[in-house]
Amino acid sequence: MTASVPNGSDGSMVRLALLSLVSAVVLACAIAVATAIGDYTIGLGTVFLAITNGLGLTSATLPPIEESVVWDLRLSRALVAALAGAGLALCGAILQALLRNPLAEPFVLGVSAGASTGAVCVIILGVGAGSLSLSVGAFVGAFSAFGLVALLSNGATSGPNHTILAGVAASQLFNALTSYIVTTSGNAEQARNVMFWLLGSFGGVRWPDFQLLLVVVCLCLVICILMARSLDAFTFGDEDAAALGVPVARIRLLLFAVTALMTATIVSMVGAIGFVGLVVPHAARYLVGPMHLRLMPACAVVGAVFMVIADIVSRVIATQQTVPIGVVTALVGVPFFAIILYRARPQA
Amino acid sequence: MPLKSTLALGTTVLALFGTPLYADTTYPLTIENCGQTVTFEQAPQNAMALGQNSAEIMLMLGLEDRMVATAFWPNEVLPELAEANAQVELLTVEFPTLESVLSKQPDFVAAMLVTLLGPDSKVAKREDFHALDIPTYLSPSACSVTEVSGDIYGARADLWSMDQLYKEIEDLSRIFDVANRGEAVIEDLKAREAALRDRFEDREDLTFLVWFSSPSPQDDAYLAGGNGPSSYIADLLGGSNAIKAESEWPTLGWEGIMASDPTVIVAAQVDRERWTLDTAENKIAFLQSDPIVSQMEAVSKGRIVVMPGAATNASIQTIYGAEEVAEQLEALDLSE
Numbered sequence: 001m002t003a004s005v006p007n008g009s010d011g012s013m014v015r016l017a018l019l020s021l022v023s024a025v026v027l028a029c030a031i032a033v034a035t036a037i038g039d040y041t042i043g044l045g046t047v048f049l050a051i052t053n054g055l056g057l058t059s060a061t062l063p064p065i066e067e068s069v070v071w072d073l074r075l076s077r078a079l080v081a082a083l084a085g086a087g088l089a090l091c092g093a094i095l096q097a098l099l100r101n102p103l104a105e106p107f108v109l110g111v112s113a114g115a116s117t118g119a120v121c122v123i124i125l126g127v128g129a130g131s132l133s134l135s136v137g138a139f140v141g142a143f144s145a146f147g148l149v150a151l152l153s154n155g156a157t158s159g160p161n162h163t164i165l166a167g168v169a170a171s172q173l174f175n176a177l178t179s180y181i182v183t184t185s186g187n188a189e190q191a192r193n194v195m196f197w198l199l200g201s202f203g204g205v206r207w208p209d210f211q212l213l214l215v216v217v218c219l220c221l222v223i224c225i226l227m228a229r230s231l232d233a234f235t236f237g238d239e240d241a242a243a244l245g246v247p248v249a250r251i252r253l254l255l256f257a258v259t260a261l262m263t264a265t266i267v268s269m270v271g272a273i274g275f276v277g278l279v280v281p282h283a284a285r286y287l288v289g290p291m292h293l294r295l296m297p298a299c300a301v302v303g304a305v306f307m308v309i310a311d312i313v314s315r316v317i318a319t320q321q322t323v324p325i326g327v328v329t330a331l332v333g334v335p336f337f338a339i340i341l342y343r344a345r346p347q348a
Numbered sequence: 349m350p351l352k353s354t355l356a357l358g359t360t361v362l363a364l365f366g367t368p369l370y371a372d373t374t375y376p377l378t379i380e381n382c383g384q385t386v387t388f389e390q391a392p393q394n395a396m397a398l399g400q401n402s403a404e405i406m407l408m409l410g411l412e413d414r415m416v417a418t419a420f421w422p423n424e425v426l427p428e429l430a431e432a433n434a435q436v437e438l439l440t441v442e443f444p445t446l447e448s449v450l451s452k453q454p455d456f457v458a459a460m461l462v463t464l465l466g467p468d469s470k471v472a473k474r475e476d477f478h479a480l481d482i483p484t485y486l487s488p489s490a491c492s493v494t495e496v497s498g499d500i501y502g503a504r505a506d507l508w509s510m511d512q513l514y515k516e517i518e519d520l521s522r523i524f525d526v527a528n529r530g531e532a533v534i535e536d537l538k539a540r541e542a543a544l545r546d547r548f549e550d551r552e553d554l555t556f557l558v559w560f561s562s563p564s565p566q567d568d569a570y571l572a573g574g575n576g577p578s579s580y581i582a583d584l585l586g587g588s589n590a591i592k593a594e595s596e597w598p599t600l601g602w603e604g605i606m607a608s609d610p611t612v613i614v615a616a617q618v619d620r621e622r623w624t625l626d627t628a629e630n631k632i633a634f635l636q637s638d639p640i641v642s643q644m645e646a647v648s649k650g651r652i653v654v655m656p657g658a659a660t661n662a663s664i665q666t667i668y669g670a671e672e673v674a675e676q677l678e679a680l681d682l683s684e
Contacts, residue, residue: 040451064480065450072479073447203445203470315445 019288023301027082030308034078035070038315042066051075072206078308080205081325083213084270085307086300087262089284090217090224092277093299094255097231097292099163102340105277106142106263109163110170112274114145115267117174120181138268142260145170150256199324200271202311209269216265220258221300227255228292235290273307273326275333280306282340306332373525381519382491384474386483391525392456396449398471399460400425401487401663405520406458407432408664409529416452419444420464423619423658426665441620446472450480458485458520460663466490485519488512489662507575507583508662510541537667544584544670547678554587554682556673557610557646560597560660561618562625565634568599577659577666578614584670585677587611606644611682613646614673618657628654651680 036047050070052058088106095104106112118141152166224231230251233241242248266273283306284298310328317323377388394416397403403418404426412432419439439448443464449457449472457477459465465472465486474484489512514534521530558572558581572578573593582589590610591598600608613635617628624630632654635647642648653676659669 039445039448065453068476068480069447069450072476073450201470204468204473206473206476 016288016294019298023298023305027301027305027308030305030312031075031078031082034081034308034312035074037312038069038074040066040069042070046070076207076210077202077205077311080210080213080270081202081307081311082304083210083217084202084266084273085276085280085303085305085310087213087217087220087266087303088273088276088307089280089299089303090220090296091259091262092279093281093284093292093295094224094231094259095277096281097234098252098255100235100237101161101164102282103164103278103337104167105275106259107272107274107277108171109149109167110145110172110174111142111149111260111263112267112272113171113174113178114148115139115142115264116272117141117178117181118144118264119268120178139260139264141174142264142267143257145174146256146260148173199326200273200329201324202270205269213265213269216262217300220262221296223254223258224296225293227251228296231255231292232290271324271326273329275329275337276303276307276310278340279333279336282336371527373522373527377522379485379519379523382486382488386485388456388483388523392454392483392523394452394454395456395458395524396452396454397458398444398449398464399487400658401460401661401665402458402485403433403436404429404664405517405533406524407436408533409517409521409524409526411524411526412436414524416454417449419449420460422661423617423656423665426668443471446476454482456483456485456523458487460487460490460661462486462490485523487662488515488519508577508580510537510580510667512662513664513666514538537664540667540671541584544667544674547674548584548586550586551682553611554585555590555608555610556582556585556587556612556614557590557605557608558582558614558616558655558660559605559631560616560657561623561631563623565625565638568601569605570597570599571605572596572660573598577662581655581659581666581670581673585674602638602641606641609644610646612651612653612677612680613644614653614655616657616660617654626657649681651682653677653680 035051036042036044042050046062046066047070049058049060050062050067053060053062053067054071054075091111092105095106095109096102098104115138118137118139121141122137148170149163149166152169153163230241230246233244233246234248234251236244238248280303281295281299284295284302287302288294288298307325307329310332311325314323314325314328317328373391375388375390379386379388391414393414395406395411395414396416397406397418398420400418400421400423403415403421406412406415407425407429410432412435415436417437417439418433419441420443421438421441425433437452439452457465457472463469463471465474465484467473474486477484489508514537517530517534517537518527521527521533556578558578560570560572562569571591571593573589573591574596576596579589590608591600593600615628615631615635618626620626625634632652634641635644635652636642646652653673655669655673656665658665659672660666
C-alpha cells in the first residue's frame with residue numbers, strides 16, 4: 001500500500017463532490033427499493049406517502065397496517081442495515097490499517113465471535129436482561145476477544161501474520177465457548193434460534209435500534225475522520241508512525257476501543273455478519289485511494305449500500321421466511337476474500 | 349366420548365332448549381394474558397394463528413371460517429382437523445416474517461411460543477400488533493415458565509398440567525364468543541385425561557425417556573426433561589421421566605442416556621424434515637442397530653414406543669400423545 005500525497009486541486013475536489021453526490025443517490029435508491037418491496041404487496045404511492053407521513057411532510061390517510069409495514073418495519077430495517085454495513089466497513093478499514101494486513105476485519109480477528117459469546121451469555125445465562133445488557137455483554141465479549149488477540153500477538157507488534165493467527169485462535173475459542181453454552185443449556189428450538197441469530201438477521205430491529213446505532217456509528221465515524229492522519233501513518237508501521245509524532249499506544253487503544261464498540265453494538269443488535277468489514281474497505285480503496293480522510297466516508301457509504309442490497313436479496317430469496325443475512329454477505333464475500341488472498345501472495 | 353359426538357350432542361342440546369349453556373361474551377372483553385391486559389372490541393373475524401397449537405385450538409372450536417392464515421407447524425395437523433385446516437391459508441411451516449403476517453390483515457393474533465411473539469422474538473413483539481390495534485394472545489403454557497439461567501424458555505417450577513391448556517381454550521372460546529364450544533372441548537379432554545389416570549397404577553420403577561431428535565447419531569440427543577408436557581405424560585401413565593435435568597430440553601450423549609436406564613424409550617415422530625433422526629422409524633433403526641446402544645434394557649426387551657413430536661409441546665396434542673403411548677404401553681411386557 002502506498003500513500004499518495006493528498007492534493008487539494010480543483011479537479012480532485014470536483015471528483016470528490018461528484019462521488020459524494022453519486023453515492024448519496026445510490027444509497028437513497030437502495031433504501032427506497034428496500035422500503036418498496038416485501039411479502040406484503042403495497043402500492044408505490046402508498047409507500048411514498050407512508051414515508052412522507054412519517055417524516056411529517058404530509059398527513060395522508062392510509063391503511064394503518066400498510067403505513068406501519070413501510071415506516072416501522074421496512075424503513076427502520078433498511079436504515080439499520082445501512083448503519084450496520086457502514087459500521088462494519090469502518091471497523092474493517094481501521095483494523096486493516098492498524099494491523100497492516102489486508103485480511104483484517106472483526107470477523108477474522110475473532111471480535112465478532114467474542115461479541116457473540118458475550119451476547120449469548122446474556123441471552124441464555126440470563127446475565128441481566130434487556131437490550132442494553134445484551135449490548136454490554138457483546139461489548140465485554142468483543143473486548144475480551146481483542147484482549148486475547150493483543151496478548152497472543154504482543155499487542156499486534158509481532159507482525160501482521162501473527163495477529164491473524166491469533167485472531168483465528170480467538171475465533172475458534174469463542175465459537176467453541178458459544179457452542180458450549182448453547183448446547184449445554186439448549187433446547188432444539190432455542191439452539192436453532194441462537195444459530196440463526198449468530199448468522200445475522202435484521203428481522204427484529206425497530207426504531208429504537210436505529211437511534212442507538214445512529215449515535216454509535218456517527219460517533220465512531222467522526223473519531224475515524226479525526227484520526228485519519230494517524231491511520232495513514234500506521235500503514236507505514238509503528239516506528240514510522242512514532243517518528244511522525246503519532247502517540248502510537250494511545251491511538252491504537254482508542255481505535256481498538258472504537259472497533260470493539262461498533263462491532264459489539266452491531267452484533268448484539270443483528271447478530272454476527274461476516275465479510276462486510278473485509279470486502280468493503282478494498283472496494284472503497286479502489287474508488288477513492290488509500291488515504292483515510294477519504295477512505296473512511298467512502299467505506300461508510302459503500303458498506304451501507306452493500307448491506308441494504310444484501311438485506312433486500314435475503315428477503316427476496318425466500319418469501320415469507322427469512323434467510324440469514326450472514327449467508328448472503330458470505331456468498332459475496334468469500335470469492336472476494338479469495339481474490340485478495342491471491343493478490344496478497346508474496347511476490348517471488 | 350369422542351370430540352365430534354360431544355360437540356354434536358352439545359349442539360343438539362342447544363337446539364332443543366334454545367338457550368346457550370354458557371353466557372355469550374359481552375364486548376368489549378378484557379382479559380389478562382401473560383402479564384398484559386388485552387381488550388377485544390368484538391369477536392375476531394380474521395384471526396392469525398402463529399404456531400400449531402394455537403391453530404389446532406381454533407380449529408377444534410370450529411373457527412376455520414374466521415381464521416385468515418396459520419404458520420409454524422412442527423408436525424402434521426391432527427387427522428380429525430385436517431379437513432378444516434385445508435380451508436385456512438398456510439403461510440409457512442417455519443417461522444414467518446412479520447410482514448407476511450400483517451399482509452393478511454389479521455384482526456387478532458394468537459401465538460404458542462415466545463419465539464413467535466415475545467420481547468426477544470425475531471418474528472414479532474406484542475407491541476407491533478398492539479400499536480395497530482390488533483389484539484394478541486400468548487399461550488399461558490409459554491409464559492408459565494420462570495426466567496432462570498440456562499434456558500431462554502426458563503424452567504417450570506411445577507409440573508406442567510393440562511389446566512394451563514384448559515385456560516387457553518377457555519380464553520380463546522370467550523374471545524371468539526363460542527364459550528359453549530370451548531366448554532365441550534374442555535369436558536372431552538378432561539374425561540380423556542381422567543380415563544388415562546385411572547388406567548395405570550403408579551409404579552416407582554417405571555421411567556420414560558423421551559427422545560425428541562438428534563442432528564446425527566454421534567451428536568448429543570435432544571431429550572424432554574424438566575417439568576414439561578413429556579414429564580406430565582410420564583406421570584399420567586403412572587411413571588416418571590428418566591431424565592431429571594431441570595431444563596425443559598436438555599441434550600445428552602448416549603453414555604448419559606444409557607446411564608439413565610429408562611424402562612421405556614419414547615421415540616418422537618417429528619414431521620419436519622430437518623434431520624434424518626426426526627422420524628421415529630430412523631430413531632428405532634439406530635437404537636436397534638448400534639452395537640452399544642442396542643444393549644440398553646429398554647431396547648433389548650423391545651420397549652420402544654412411538655409418539656408424535658407435537659405431543660412434547662404443551663398443546664392439545666399432548667393428550668393425544670399420551671393416549672398413543674398408553675395403547676403401546678399396555679402391549680409391552682414391563683416385568684423386569
